[in-house]
Amino acid sequence: MKFFADTANVDEIRELAETGLIDGVTTNPSLIKKSGADFKQTIAAICEIMPGPVSAEVAATDAAGMEREGRRLAEIAENVVVKLPLTIDGLKACRRLTDDGVMTNVTLCFSANQALLAAKAGATFVSPFIGRLDDIHIDGLILIQEIRTIYNNYAFRTEILAASIRSANHVRECALIGADVATAPPDVLKALASHPLTDKGLETFLKDWASTGQSVI
Numbered sequence: 001m002k003f004f005a006d007t008a009n010v011d012e013i014r015e016l017a018e019t020g021l022i023d024g025v026t027t028n029p030s031l032i033k034k035s036g037a038d039f040k041q042t043i044a045a046i047c048e049i050m051p052g053p054v055s056a057e058v059a060a061t062d063a064a065g066m067e068r069e070g071r072r073l074a075e076i077a078e079n080v081v082v083k084l085p086l087t088i089d090g091l092k093a094c095r096r097l098t099d100d101g102v103m104t105n106v107t108l109c110f111s112a113n114q115a116l117l118a119a120k121a122g123a124t125f126v127s128p129f130i131g132r133l134d135d136i137h138i139d140g141l142i143l144i145q146e147i148r149t150i151y152n153n154y155a156f157r158t159e160i161l162a163a164s165i166r167s168a169n170h171v172r173e174c175a176l177i178g179a180d181v182a183t184a185p186p187d188v189l190k191a192l193a194s195h196p197l198t199d200k201g202l203e204t205f206l207k208d209w210a211s212t213g214q215s216v217i
Helices: 008-017 028-034 039-051 063-074 088-099 112-120 130-135 139-152 168-177 186-191 196-210
Strands: 002-006 024-026 054-057 081-087 103-110 125-128 159-162 179-186
Touching: 002 008, 002 186, 008 039, 008 186, 024 179, 028 039, 039 054, 054 103, 063 081, 063 088, 081 088, 088 103, 088 112, 103 112, 112 125, 112 139, 125 139, 130 139, 130 168, 139 159, 139 168, 168 179, 168 186, 179 186
Parallel strands: 002 024, 002 179, 024 054, 054 081, 081 103, 103 125, 125 159, 159 179
Antiparallel strands: none
C-alpha cells in the first residue's frame, strides 16, 4: 500500500519525506487555504521535496476550464497529478487529459457507480471519501470494498486512493480491503507507528540497559 500525506504544509511534508515512508502528497483548496501560501508556488515546492505523485486541484467547474487549468498545473512539474471533481464535466476533462498523458485524480467520490465512471474515463486515481460518508452514518469502508471488487472484475488500472481518512484504524481496514493508496493527515500517518506496548517495552529495555553500565559505542 502507498501512503500519501494529505497536507499543503511544506514543513510537514519535508519531515515525512525524510522517513522514506510516504509515496506522494494530496492537496485540495481547503488545505491550500489553511497553509496561507501561494497555490502554484506551494505545489512547486512540494514537488521538489516529493518525487512521487502530488495532487493539485482545479478550480473551474466546466470541462474546458478544467482542462485548461489542468494543463497549466501539469506544467509545474512532471509529478503533478491533476485533481478533478467527479462530475460529468470533470470526467470529460479527465478523459482528455489522460489521453494526453497527464496523470489525474478524480476526487469527491461517494459511490461505486461514480468510481466505475472514473475508471472508464481513464483516471490514474479515484478518491473515495471514507470519513465524510461516516459523518452521515454510511460506512465508508464498504465503498472501498465495492470499488475494489468492481475494479478487480474488469482489471481497471485506476488506483483506489482512500481519502478523508480520520484514524489509524481506517488505514488498517483499507489495507485489508486492498486499497492501493491511503492519503491521510500527517498526525494520522505518524499514529501508525504508535502502540502503548511498544512504548512500555522500550522503557523497560532502556532501564535494563542503563543498569548494565555498558555502551554500544
